[in-house]
């Protein structure tokens with residue numbers, strides 16, 4: 001069984017369709033990229049997959065997450081799935097963090113809720129989670145989000161997302177807001193954690209160089225539809241859709257990444 005099976009997913013608001021027909025599936029441990037121009041429905045797709053769409057939007061179609069139907073499910077049915085099955089890392093880490101809660105407590109929360117850790121065991125799991133994202137200094141656990149740099153905040157968001165040991169990590173433009181060197185460090189971290197834990201990755205980005213580095217297969221969205229799908233090298237070497245071709249033409253660094261990927265395969 002697939003870890004994630006999306007079939008005919010649509011999302012609409014009162015004024016009309018926003019996502020029209022999206023289908024793809026993801027096997028355990030597989031890394032899939034979703035690309036597409038701004039407004040093509042990437043973020044709404046990732047929110048629909050985890051049942052986190054705002055109340056004003058309605059999803060239809062089918063999203064089977066580890067065999068559980070997400071479309072139309074109640075929040076109480078979805079909550080138990082969110083920690084262990086799918087987690088989202090948002091574009092702007094501040095949206096994922098509680099400004100009024102110390103970082104250590106925010107990491108402790110999913111460890112307590114989903115893994116049932118308490119007391120000394122919980123404290124050492126929080127320290128280990130911070131260590132895993134290279135934030136081992138004790139002052140970080142005691143800090144509030146506004147006391148950290150953008151790169152540190154994104155590492156904290158990743159630690160929270162991964163705390164309950166999900167099988168699937170959903171990353172929606174996780175590094176867009178970061179400086180290039182910090183971006184590279186965060187991507188390297190995500191790559192390492194995904195590989196070490198054998199997690200599946202749904203990686204959303206408009207940056208082809210980043211996507212080709214992070215995933216094996218790509219889905220291209222345009223105006224809420226899947227317009228292209230295939231292995232990274234296949235889609236990016238022989239783009240069929242005019243939109244994909246335009247992206248490829250503008251991504252001058254792409255060949256270097258593809259060559260490096262093939263040399264490493």
Ligand SMILES: Nc1ncnc2c1ncn2[C@@H]1O[C@H](COP(=O)(O)OP(=O)(O)OP(=O)(O)O)[C@@H](O)[C@H]1O
Pocket residue numbers: 013018036037038039040041042043044045054056057206
């Ligand atoms: N809460 C909402 N209510 C109404 N329309 C929305 C809402 N959220 C998003 N949309 C619309 O749905 C469409 C898809 O939005 P989405 O956020 O999925 O785009 P995206 O592909 O993630 O774009 P970007 O690359 O800019 O992040 C857009 O036209 C957007 O304006």
Ligand SMILES: [Mg+2]
Pocket residue numbers: 042043044172
């Ligand atoms: Mg988006």
